[in-house]
Amino acid sequence: MNRVTLIFITSIGLIGCSIKKHDLTCQRINYLIDIKSEVAKNYWTDFNREILFSPMLYYTKSGLYTMNANEKLKNKILIEPYNCNNSKVTIGFSKIIDTTNFHMNVSYDDSDSSALEFKNTLGMFSDVNLTEKFIPDIKDTEEWMSMVIHEMFHQYQRDFKEFRKKQISSQKDFDRGTLDYLFKNKEWYNKSIIKENNILLEVLNLKDNEIIKKYIKDYLRTKEQRISKVKNEEGYEILDLENSLSKSEGTARYIEYCVKLTLKGNTENKKLSKIDNKYQASRFENYKLDQDKWMYNLGGGYYYSIGFNLTRVLEKLKINYQKDIFSENTTFDSYLNEYIK
Ligand SMILES: [Zn+2]
Numbered sequence: 001m002n003r004v005t006l007i008f009i010t011s012i013g014l015i016g017c018s019i020k021k022h023d024l025t026c027q028r029i030n031y032l033i034d035i036k037s038e039v040a041k042n043y044w045t046d047f048n049r050e051i052l053f054s055p056m057l058y059y060t061k062s063g064l065y066t067m068n069a070n071e072k073l074k075n076k077i078l079i080e081p082y083n084c085n086n087s088k089v090t091i092g093f094s095k096i097i098d099t100t101n102f103h104m105n106v107s108y109d110d111s112d113s114s115a116l117e118f119k120n121t122l123g124m125f126s127d128v129n130l131t132e133k134f135i136p137d138i139k140d141t142e143e144w145m146s147m148v149i150h151e152m153f154h155q156y157q158r159d160f161k162e163f164r165k166k167q168i169s170s171q172k173d174f175d176r177g178t179l180d181y182l183f184k185n186k187e188w189y190n191k192s193i194i195k196e197n198n199i200l201l202e203v204l205n206l207k208d209n210e211i212i213k214k215y216i217k218d219y220l221r222t223k224e225q226r227i228s229k230v231k232n233e234e235g236y237e238i239l240d241l242e243n244s245l246s247k248s249e250g251t252a253r254y255i256e257y258c259v260k261l262t263l264k265g266n267t268e269n270k271k272l273s274k275i276d277n278k279y280q281a282s283r284f285e286n287y288k289l290d291q292d293k294w295m296y297n298l299g300g301g302y303y304y305s306i307g308f309n310l311t312r313v314l315e316k317l318k319i320n321y322q323k324d325i326f327s328e329n330t331t332f333d334s335y336l337n338e339y340i341k
Helices: 024-043 071-076 128-134 141-157 161-169 176-185 187-205 209-234 239-264 270-275 289-296 302-316 332-340
Strands: 003-006 056-060 063-067 091-094 104-109 122-126
Touching: 024 056, 024 063, 024 091, 024 141, 024 239, 024 270, 056 128, 104 141, 122 128, 122 141, 128 141, 141 239, 161 239, 176 187, 176 239, 176 302, 187 209, 187 302, 209 332, 239 289, 239 302, 239 332, 289 302, 302 332
Parallel strands: 056 122
Antiparallel strands: 003 104, 056 063, 063 091, 104 122
């Protein structure tokens, strides 16, 4: 498959170069970048190696803003400079308006030369007002920001060659739709996933290390049996694809969760409070993960939740996985196998 779209499925400004001190777009972008850096500092240090790992496109009702546009993107669309006060990224403005499509993804395309993302990894996101139009539950800047930083983490992941290679090769014969199909239509498969996820949730509650190891063995055995049954009965070798998706989506969801943990302890952003009617100070003041059960329970795309829970298990067990999970493309199962030895 040539086209690789990674959805391991945000304003108002005047054109020109004058500095606009109270510009909403600028303030939201500054806030986004600051929170991203804070999340990285607290939970995933290497995510701060760069402010952005590839350009981002920010769709609003009044036009398209670009963040750190590179030459490839500048060759595709006309981008005028847009000055934001104290911004850590370079902002540009293009008159393109797209209010009919929802953008919240990282894309790369190596076949369609007319695509904006042709041979160029781009993060794309709709502003908070447009997002609410498509997902009515997303009503505020903070919740929206957790989704955008999830996408920024996908950009970070794609910075690693080994990870990228596997992500592409694992989708060459079939994609995530096959996994979704199996989960929805094969009862034995669905039951196995439910069991695997429940074991991981149990591990997160357990204290005794020997019992934890027993549960992890059970998890690995149950998964192995499912993967081999699907190969024998359905003819699909799904291991690489599932490992790749649970890793990319699971760790990105973990970062999304860490955004909320970070905001929980933050004081009000006074600048934004004054000008952003979508900003709710102290939005996550009393945040607890069980307010977001969808994050760890099975729903759309089981590999998101399984991957999120696996990431939390590695965190709980204090396994030093962040150093090579992308650079060496080490699988979750390898860390667990090592742990139970
Ligand atoms: Zn994702």
